[in-house]
Amino acid sequence: MAIRIRTKLTQGLAPQALEIIDDSDKHAGHAGHKPGGGTHYSVHITSSAFSGLGRVARQRLVYGLLAEEMAQGLHALALSTSAPDEAKGA
Amino acid sequence: MADAAVVETITKTITDNQVALFMKGTPKFPQCGFSSQVVQILNYLGVEFTGVNVLENQELREGIKEFSNWPTIPQLYVSGEFVGGCDIIREMMQTGELQDLFTEKGIAFNAAA
Numbered sequence: 001m002a003i004r005i006r007t008k009l010t011q012g013l014a015p016q017a018l019e020i021i022d023d024s025d026k027h028a029g030h031a032g033h034k035p036g037g038g039t040h041y042s043v044h045i046t047s048s049a050f051s052g053l054g055r056v057a058r059q060r061l062v063y064g065l066l067a068e069e070m071a072q073g074l075h076a077l078a079l080s081t082s083a084p085d086e087a088k089g090a
Numbered sequence: 091m092a093d094a095a096v097v098e099t100i101t102k103t104i105t106d107n108q109v110a111l112f113m114k115g116t117p118k119f120p121q122c123g124f125s126s127q128v129v130q131i132l133n134y135l136g137v138e139f140t141g142v143n144v145l146e147n148q149e150l151r152e153g154i155k156e157f158s159n160w161p162t163i164p165q166l167y168v169s170g171e172f173v174g175g176c177d178i179i180r181e182m183m184q185t186g187e188l189q190d191l192f193t194e195k196g197i198a199f200n201a202a203a
Contacts, residue, residue, distance in 0.1 A: 027123070055178045056160075063161045076124065076162045079177050 001038035012065040016084050017046040032075030039075040051083040096153035104167040108197055109139035112154045113164040117141040124176035125164040131183050136200035169195045
């Protein structure tokens with residue numbers, strides 16, 4: 001699942017930075033969790049596609065790219081989205 | 091499309107309650123870490139809000155996602171407008187934007203928090 005997320009987001013956003021961390025184990029026992037993982041990720045994205053967009057629009061853009069994955073077991077992302085000029089340390 | 095009755099329920103909820111949180115579980119017993127975080131933020135700020143447990147109603151659970159064009163729970167509405175999910179609410183509290191929004195909408199909160 002992480003590879004699929006990476007592929008979709010790379011194609012859709014041409015990110016300057018993309019970090020994907022599998023948090024699935026942290027959600028064990030939670031309704032969305034499935035054995036074997038692949039349900040919860042933390043994703044940090046820096047992309048110029050986010051420039052000029054508000055927080056809600058940025059997350060809608062990300063989830064829009066991952067609609068297929070959301071329908072196939074991906075449950076939720078902890079998302080942090082930055083435009084290049086907002087990235088930490090910039 | 092979401093069922094008309096569900097849309098009506100959602101519309102009424104976000105109209106009747108200035109701060110409405112669609113969540114998993116209840117404010118006292120959240121059943122998801124993300125929902126729990128938003129409850130904690132609202133409690134920390136001392137904001138009165140209404141929690142709507144989507145786990146009690148499958149149609150509402152799916153309907154709210156469509157209504158908001160937002161695929162995950164929790165979802166916070168303030169004065170009838172969708173504000174965001176867990177990450178957005180947390181960021182907005184950290185930057186003070188959430189407090190600004192409450193001020194702008196005339197919603198009482200603990201400014202000393």
